[in-house]
Amino acid sequence: MALAAARRLLLHAGSRLGRREAVDGARRFANKRVLVETEGPAVMKLRNPPVNSLSLECLTEFTISLEKLENDKSIRGVILTSECPGIFSAGLDLLEMYGRNPAHYAEYWKNVQELWLRLYTSNMILVSAINGASPAGGCLLALCCDYRVMADNPKYTIGLNESLLGIVAPFWFKDMYVNTIGHREAERALQLGTLFSPAEALKVGVVDEVVPEDQVHSKARSVMTKWLAIPDHSRQLTKNMMRKATADNLIKQREADIQNFTSFISKDSIQKSLHMYLEKLKQKKG
Numbered sequence: 001m002a003l004a005a006a007r008r009l010l011l012h013a014g015s016r017l018g019r020r021e022a023v024d025g026a027r028r029f030a031n032k033r034v035l036v037e038t039e040g041p042a043v044m045k046l047r048n049p050p051v052n053s054l055s056l057e058c059l060t061e062f063t064i065s066l067e068k069l070e071n072d073k074s075i076r077g078v079i080l081t082s083e084c085p086g087i088f089s090a091g092l093d094l095l096e097m098y099g100r101n102p103a104h105y106a107e108y109w110k111n112v113q114e115l116w117l118r119l120y121t122s123n124m125i126l127v128s129a130i131n132g133a134s135p136a137g138g139c140l141l142a143l144c145c146d147y148r149v150m151a152d153n154p155k156y157t158i159g160l161n162e163s164l165l166g167i168v169a170p171f172w173f174k175d176m177y178v179n180t181i182g183h184r185e186a187e188r189a190l191q192l193g194t195l196f197s198p199a200e201a202l203k204v205g206v207v208d209e210v211v212p213e214d215q216v217h218s219k220a221r222s223v224m225t226k227w228l229a230i231p232d233h234s235r236q237l238t239k240n241m242m243r244k245a246t247a248d249n250l251i252k253q254r255e256a257d258i259q260n261f262t263s264f265i266s267k268d269s270i271q272k273s274l275h276m277y278l279e280k281l282k283q284k285k286g
């Protein structure tokens, strides 16, 4: 209920902002954690500092922004990137999965599923400009895209590292990984929780292209231009043919997946693992 109300408020605020900024001549709309520019190829920038973690609020704003873009028939493609220096996205927000109650975990997971389903089955062309670290849920966002361009900076890594946290990548994360890099590579990378450097990610197929950091956005734009030259109807039907079975696999068991997540994440042993991981992140500083 609370989330539905927040959603209505955000949609309302979003459209107000949209109108005001259009009057200024810049075609863009924004909410607190997601900025969308629709001048030229649409660009969606995550801005949830310090690390673009996908908190419930961030997920909600992201989903709403995507919904607005989908409803604007003049927008055929979106570049997904980050406004946080050095970070594409740190993935799901660990604080949404630690020390909360089962109802919160269920609500959070429903929203993770919702964003994934919308992104993965989007009719728009999605290109990610990966300009920073992209672990776990950050990698998931990139994997939803039709093409991934990554900055050539060895400090940036990408991959589904869940097993390093003592948790397990859900089956639909795994399915998408298998679809992208094949069964053997996915099996190894998932068990080891591998975080790939840009060069390794290119080799294994997690990303499609690695370019110097200052060229990530221009490359993403030129990729978008190429993809926009393809007729929408044939490209969309082809995308749907490739992705439908994977999305349907979650759709048919959404409730069971929420229950699984809630009971798994509520376990004492899993909470303990998350606690240790969060402590490790804190200690990194000191």
Ligand SMILES: CCCCC/C=C\C/C=C\C/C=C/C(=O)SCCNC(=O)CCNC(=O)[C@H](O)C(C)(C)COP(=O)(O)OP(=O)(O)OC[C@H]1O[C@@H](n2cnc3c(N)ncnc32)[C@H](O)[C@@H]1OP(=O)(O)O
Pocket: 050, 051, 053, 087, 089, 090, 091, 092, 093, 094, 095, 133, 135, 136, 137, 138, 161, 162, 165, 167, 168, 169, 170, 260, 261, 264, 265, 278, 281, 282, 284, 285
């Ligand atoms: C069998 C049934 C199975 C059912 C399924 C069950 C479970 C699966 C569930 C979920 C799948 C999970 C998916 C995820 O996405 S989990 C999140 C994984 N993310 C990570 O591991 C990234 C962790 N972060 C980092 O490695 C680094 O922070 C960074 C992104 C490389 C950035 O490094 P940098 O040095 O720039 O920053 P800091 O490390 O100092 O971080 C700053 C600040 O942010 C906090 N933080 C970092 N990441 C997260 C996060 N994901 N969520 C929340 N908070 C995060 C960090 O703790 C610091 O906080 P502080 O308060 O100390 O300033």
